[in-house]
Amino acid sequence: MEWFSKAVPILGLVLVGVGCGDSDEETGPNTRYYEGADSKALGVAGNQADCATCHANDDAKGRPGATLKNIAYHSSFKGGGAATLLDASNACIVGWMGGTALTDSDPRWMELEAYIESISDPAVTTPNAIAPEVLADEAAYESAYAGGDSAAGQAKYTQYCSGCHASGRVVGPANSPTLTQLAAHSVGRIAQQVRTAGPPPSGSADASDTTPGPMPFFEPSDLSVSDLKDIIAYIKS
Numbered sequence: 001m002e003w004f005s006k007a008v009p010i011l012g013l014v015l016v017g018v019g020c021g022d023s024d025e026e027t028g029p030n031t032r033y034y035e036g037a038d039s040k041a042l043g044v045a046g047n048q049a050d051c052a053t054c055h056a057n058d059d060a061k062g063r064p065g066a067t068l069k070n071i072a073y074h075s076s077f078k079g080g081g082a083a084t085l086l087d088a089s090n091a092c093i094v095g096w097m098g099g100t101a102l103t104d105s106d107p108r109w110m111e112l113e114a115y116i117e118s119i120s121d122p123a124v125t126t127p128n129a130i131a132p133e134v135l136a137d138e139a140a141y142e143s144a145y146a147g148g149d150s151a152a153g154q155a156k157y158t159q160y161c162s163g164c165h166a167s168g169r170v171v172g173p174a175n176s177p178t179l180t181q182l183a184a185h186s187v188g189r190i191a192q193q194v195r196t197a198g199p200p201p202s203g204s205a206d207a208s209d210t211t212p213g214p215m216p217f218f219e220p221s222d223l224s225v226s227d228l229k230d231i232i233a234y235i236k237s
């Protein structure tokens with residue numbers, strides 16, 4: 001019965017593989033690496049952010065990253081900073097999620113790419129503009145973002161921020177601070193964090209100088225100046 005003791009673990013592995021819901025030609029593209037446990041596992045151990053935390057797969061607003069709908073066939077990504085869909089996705093997997101870059105032939109990437117292609121029109125090739133709002137320093141953000149309407153800000157905070165900040169969601173290695181912790185910061189510091197993912201290290205007004213941190217940045221096209229003003233007024237109220 002020697003074959004049997006060897007075959008049992010092998011059989012076990014096969015069954016586990018089936019149970020995980022491996023996709024194949026029969027099931028077609030699926031969201032497995034876009035949202036849920038397998039997507040989160042592309043990041044560092046304990047990471048709770050999946051692609052869907054930051055990117056819609058439809059036209060819905062409210063997330064910091066661009067929608068992945070109609071993105072697969074763009075001629076470049078990240079405002080020219082990434083040549084391929086894989087490079088752009090890896091920038092997120094490594095930079096925000098704290099994981100290891102995927103390769104072209106990795107089955108996880110092939111499945112994720114097939115999904116993004118399935119929601120993309122090959123005729124849409126024009127890249128998205130990328131334009132983070134980088135002001136000189138915290139004081140400049142303070143004067144640009146003071147004076148919002150806190151009553152109007154509550155619903156906007158729920159839409160844009162609480163998905164991470166209400167649940168303490170772990171993004172890459174970092175916990176999202178609570179509302180009380182956010183409120184301890186100045187208006188200028190909050191605005192700077194939202195617009196640049198943190199204070200630029202050199203303080204220069206250079207878009208390439210944003211600090212990639214676990215918190216993604218929101219461009220004005222994703223979150224308007226007046227909406228962010230209201231959100232900050234709500235946080236500070």
Ligand code: HEC
Pocket residue numbers: 033034042049050051052053054055064065066071076077078079085088089092093096097112128130171214215216217
């Ligand atoms: C914590 C938030 C976050 C997570 C998680 C994340 N991204 Fe991103 N991603 C961003 C931000 C912010 C940008 C740059 C700004 C933008 O695209 O609007 C970006 C940019 C991109 C771009 C380039 C967009 C463009 O317009 O050129 C692609 C493609 C992309 N991400 C794919 C992915 C994929 C695939 C995953 C999951 C494996 C993922 N991202 C996970 C926040 C995130």
Ligand code: HEC
Pocket residue numbers: 049053054064160161162163164165169170171174175176177181182185189190191193194213214215216218223231
């Ligand atoms: C994808 C998840 C995510 C979203 C969405 C998000 N944040 Fe964050 N935020 C984080 C994480 C994670 C940190 C911790 C970053 C670190 O430790 O470097 C953070 C940090 C911050 C900080 C710095 C706090 C500190 O103590 O250092 C501020 C301020 C902030 N967020 C405000 C906001 C606001 C306002 C919004 C909505 C417009 C928002 N965030 C949306 C994940 C998120």
